[in-house]
Amino acid sequence: MPPFEVTHTDGRARRGVLTTPHGRVQTPAFMPVGTAGSIKGVTPEQLRGTGTEIILANTYHLQLRPTAEVVHDLGGLHRFMGWDGPILTDSGGYQVFSLAGINRITDEGVTFRSHIDGSPMRLDPRIAIEIQNHLGADIIMAFDQCPPLPCDPGLLRLAVDRTIRWAAKCKEAHSRSDQAMFGIVQGGLDLDLRARCAKELVAIGFDGYAIGGLSVGESHREMIEVLTPVASNLPEDKPRYLMGVGLPRDILAAATAGIDLFDCVLPTRNGRNSWAFTSAGPLKMRNEKHRTDAQPLEKDCDCETCKRFSRGYIRHLFNAGEMLGPTLTSIHNLRFYQRFMSRIRDLISVGRLADIMVEFPIVGQSGRAGGAQRHLPGASGRSRPSTCPTEEPRWTG
Amino acid sequence: MPPFEVTHTDGRARRGVLTTPHGRVQTPAFMPVGTAGSIKGVTPEQLRGTGTEIILANTYHLQLRPTAEVVHDLGGLHRFMGWDGPILTDSGGYQVFSLAGINRITDEGVTFRSHIDGSPMRLDPRIAIEIQNHLGADIIMAFDQCPPLPCDPGLLRLAVDRTIRWAAKCKEAHSRSDQAMFGIVQGGLDLDLRARCAKELVAIGFDGYAIGGLSVGESHREMIEVLTPVASNLPEDKPRYLMGVGLPRDILAAATAGIDLFDCVLPTRNGRNSWAFTSAGPLKMRNEKHRTDAQPLEKDCDCETCKRFSRGYIRHLFNAGEMLGPTLTSIHNLRFYQRFMSRIRDLISVGRLADIMVEFPIVGQSGRAGGAQRHLPGASGRSRPSTCPTEEPRWTG
Numbered sequence: 128m129p130p131f132e133v134t135h136t137d138g139r140a141r142r143g144v145l146t147t148p149h150g151r152v153q154t155p156a157f158m159p160v161g162t163a164g165s166i167k168g169v170t171p172e173q174l175r176g177t178g179t180e181i182i183l184a185n186t187y188h189l190q191l192r193p194t195a196e197v198v199h200d201l202g203g204l205h206r207f208m209g210w211d212g213p214i215l216t217d218s219g220g221y222q223v224f225s226l227a228g229i230n231r232i233t234d235e236g237v238t239f240r241s242h243i244d245g246s247p248m249r250l251d252p253r254i255a256i257e258i259q260n261h262l263g264a265d266i267i268m269a270f271d272q273c274p275p276l277p278c279d280p281g282l283l284r285l286a287v288d289r290t291i292r293w294a295a296k297c298k299e300a301h302s303r304s305d306q307a308m309f310g311i312v313q314g315g316l317d318l319d320l321r322a323r324c325a326k327e328l329v330a331i332g333f334d335g336y337a338i339g340g341l342s343v344g345e346s347h348r349e350m351i352e353v354l355t356p357v358a359s360n361l362p363e364d365k366p367r368y369l370m371g372v373g374l375p376r377d378i379l380a381a382a383t384a385g386i387d388l389f390d391c392v393l394p395t396r397n398g399r400n401s402w403a404f405t406s407a408g409p410l411k412m413r414n415e416k417h418r419t420d421a422q423p424l425e426k427d428c429d430c431e432t433c434k435r436f437s438r439g440y441i442r443h444l445f446n447a448g449e450m451l452g453p454t455l456t457s458i459h460n461l462r463f464y465q466r467f468m469s470r471i472r473d474l475i476s477v478g479r480l481a482d483i484m485v486e487f488p489i490v491g492q493s494g495r496a497g498g499a500q501r502h503l504p505g506a507s508g509r510s511r512p513s514t515c516p517t518e519e520p521r522w523t524g
Numbered sequence: 525m526p527p528f529e530v531t532h533t534d535g536r537a538r539r540g541v542l543t544t545p546h547g548r549v550q551t552p553a554f555m556p557v558g559t560a561g562s563i564k565g566v567t568p569e570q571l572r573g574t575g576t577e578i579i580l581a582n583t584y585h586l587q588l589r590p591t592a593e594v595v596h597d598l599g600g601l602h603r604f605m606g607w608d609g610p611i612l613t614d615s616g617g618y619q620v621f622s623l624a625g626i627n628r629i630t631d632e633g634v635t636f637r638s639h640i641d642g643s644p645m646r647l648d649p650r651i652a653i654e655i656q657n658h659l660g661a662d663i664i665m666a667f668d669q670c671p672p673l674p675c676d677p678g679l680l681r682l683a684v685d686r687t688i689r690w691a692a693k694c695k696e697a698h699s700r701s702d703q704a705m706f707g708i709v710q711g712g713l714d715l716d717l718r719a720r721c722a723k724e725l726v727a728i729g730f731d732g733y734a735i736g737g738l739s740v741g742e743s744h745r746e747m748i749e750v751l752t753p754v755a756s757n758l759p760e761d762k763p764r765y766l767m768g769v770g771l772p773r774d775i776l777a778a779a780t781a782g783i784d785l786f787d788c789v790l791p792t793r794n795g796r797n798s799w800a801f802t803s804a805g806p807l808k809m810r811n812e813k814h815r816t817d818a819q820p821l822e823k824d825c826d827c828e829t830c831k832r833f834s835r836g837y838i839r840h841l842f843n844a845g846e847m848l849g850p851t852l853t854s855i856h857n858l859r860f861y862q863r864f865m866s867r868i869r870d871l872i873s874v875g876r877l878a879d880i881m882v883e884f885p886i887v888g889q890s891g892r893a894g895g896a897q898r899h900l901p902g903a904s905g906r907s908r909p910s911t912c913p914t915e916e917p918r919w920t921g
Contacts, residue, residue, distance in 0.1 A: 163840075163844040163846055164837070164840060164841075164844070164846075165841060165846045165847075165848040167846060167847055167848070168847040168848065168851070169848075170570075170828070170848065170851070170852075171832070172828070173567075188844075192840065192843060192844055193815065193836070193839075193840045193843070193844075197815060197816055197836065197840070200816040200818075200836075201816060201818055201834050201836045201837060202818065202834075206834075207834070207836075207837050207840075208837070209832040209833050209837070418590065418594060419594055419597040419598060421597075421598055421599065431567070431569070435568070435606040436606050437598050437599075437603075437604070439590070439594065439597075439598045439604075440561070440598060440604050440605070440606070442590075443560075443561060443589065443590045443594070443604075444561075444562060446589060446590070447560040447561070447585075447589055447590075449560055449561075449562045449564060450562075450564055450565040450847060450850065450851070451562040451564070451565065451566075451567065453847065454565070454567070454847070454851070455567075
């Protein structure tokens with residue numbers, strides 16, 4: 128069986144299977160984010176129970192603390208985290224560049240200061256791959272330069288040139304044949320730059336291709352308009368991964384454009400902040416109206432939270448500051464995301480992906496409209512250093 | 525089968541079975557504390573996995589938030605918490621009196637202010653039982669006056685007189701025959717007062733008897749010297765419960781004196797603060813020495829944490845501020861306590877309780893000695909209002 132196989136298509140959307148040393152992943156797949164080596168508040172066993180098949184961990188955070196060497200000494204990332212399924216590590220590029228102002232970028236690499244203790248650090252293609260070889264994930268990412276949007280055209284071109292050069296160096300530096308390696312397409316909203324970047328990366332040759340530099344400040348519409356042409360520049364027989372995305376509507380739009388992999392902190396970050404995802408839209412669990420509500424978070428949801436606990440209890444947990452509130456809501460949200468992905472896959476199989484709009488009305492919600500949607504966290508669910516004020520927004524309401 | 529049956533004895537120590545509407549409890553038993561309606565950081569399923577058969581919830585906290593009415597509307601405490609095993613609720617007496625300075629005590633009852641919003645509240649025998657009838661635990665407690673130690677002899681006598689009068693009123697107010705009710709023996713370190721209190725409570729007649737007013741400031745030796753005579757004043761055929769105790773050595777000493785039930789926040793509170801219990805003594809999991817330690821928290825421990833995770837990983841979780849650190853350490857600590865209780869029961873069965881000193885050297889540790897024991901949290905593991913600074917001591921070390 129090849130490492131990646133497309134088994135069904137529905138328009139540009141595709142269903143497939145990705146095979147890794149730690150097991151198979153059905154795509155389109157959603158990867159929960161274990162920034163610092165744990166999916167916050169959720170044990171690996173609970174995570175399995177949500178239907179999760181693959182997770183993401185952040186190279187930047189793990190290298191700062193406890194360091195890749197320590198993870199390696201403790202048996203590698205799988206044993207360290209107690210997760211025996213597939214893992215993908217990012218390259219640290221996004222985190223370094225989202226700390227703009229405290230780093231220096233040259234054609235060779237990036238120097239920056241740790242957000243934890245200010246100590247000087249360096250990442251370049253060789254170091255980023257060495258760290259990921261040490262961590263030992265199933266899939267590792269090339270080290271790229273991820274500019275914010277909007278971006279000066281000259282800077283954007285410079286970032287793309289660097290990303291291509293660095294990708295070649297990463298491939299050269301990669302020393303473990305058991306780890307797949309993905310290249311990252313940059314180029315902002317400039318379709319010509321994106322096409323050039325994709326072409327050059329394909330010429331270098333990777334096991335899969337990611338689309339980076341989206342979900343970094345652009346509108347939903349802008350993101351979607353880039354996706355279809357960029358995806359069509361990538362090989363049919365390799366997995367395509369849209370980094371850091373996102374809300375259910377973003378995932379649906381991207382899956383429709385032919386994307387296979389996603390990651391986002393929203394299910395757990397919003398869960399910690401008392402937001403429960405449901406197919407009809409989010410619930411704010413601190414709200415008084417849930418006080419004596421004996422219903423589960425979502426009717427017919429099969430998650431461990433909905434099988435046992437009421438909205439009234441979960442509201443109480445948040446109001447009383449009990450850790451179990453974030454845990455139970457994160458479990459539900461992760462299961463919500465995995466149920467959503469599962470339906471996307473099933474509907475692709477039967478050529479009826481558009482039906483998902485009826486089953487999950489939340490995908491029609493803009494996330495920026497009035498009413499209950501007013502405070503919906505945006506699509507930018509990337510993992511930032513935990514001391515940033517944006518890490519734990521208090522979506523009280 | 526009677527509600528409580530002693531099946532084995534070893535000196536004064538006894539092994540038995542307590543039968544409740546929600547199942548049987550093997551005694552001596554340890555009850556984890558779910559102050560505000562959750563065992564902090566642990567799901568009911570994880571709790572079951574630790575061998576826990578019965579839990580405690582705090583009337584005071586639940587009445588303040590979300591109120592007994594809301595718990596009742598949501599199906600009662602078992603359904604509310606998602607715990608289908610036996611539950612015991614305390615009467616709120618201890619919490620009210622541990623807020624000394626903000627309450628007024630008369631022969632009729634206590635008025636105080638909520639520690640959450642300062643609103644005026646009242647507890648008296650009738651109200652305390654009404655609330656507990658609403659909450660619906662399997663075992664409820666009479667409303668008592670719990671003085672601190674040391675205590676003025678006149679005040680102590682007054683507290684005992686009130687406790688006896690209130691106990692009679694509680695029995696009168698109790699309206700649910702499916703709930704067992706325990707009286708609480710007060711009297712500080714005064715054995716005559718204790719004996720009188722016990723005699724009067726037995727005359728009133730309860731389903732079990734608790735020893736209150738210990739673990740409130742006295743030394744370990746003082747506590748132990750009171751226990752044996754007090755236990756011997758209580759009926760052989762009813763369960764005896766030592767409230768708010770404690771460290772493993774306190775539990776062992778009390779079980780040796782013939783106590784059957786215990787509760788304490790230490791396994792979870794210390795777990796949240798990175799202290800792991802082991803039979804050889806506690807580990808401080810933030811310590812640098814655990815950095816690359818691939819061992820489990822305790823060799824041969826069968827808990828979910830020890831089966832999967834290393835000391836190095838758990839240290840990392842605490843250092844990175846990950847919620848999973850408190851959760852995993854709490855699970856281990858709860859399992860440690862339940863393994864300890866299980867061994868106590870097994871050794872009583874074979875008349876060799878003293879052997880536990882060899883199997884669990886931690887019981888020989890004073891908790892106040894030098895070295896690794898220096899910061900060991902004291903035996904006073906009672907549940908206080910969560911805004912009190914004593915609730916979450918940072919046992920960093």
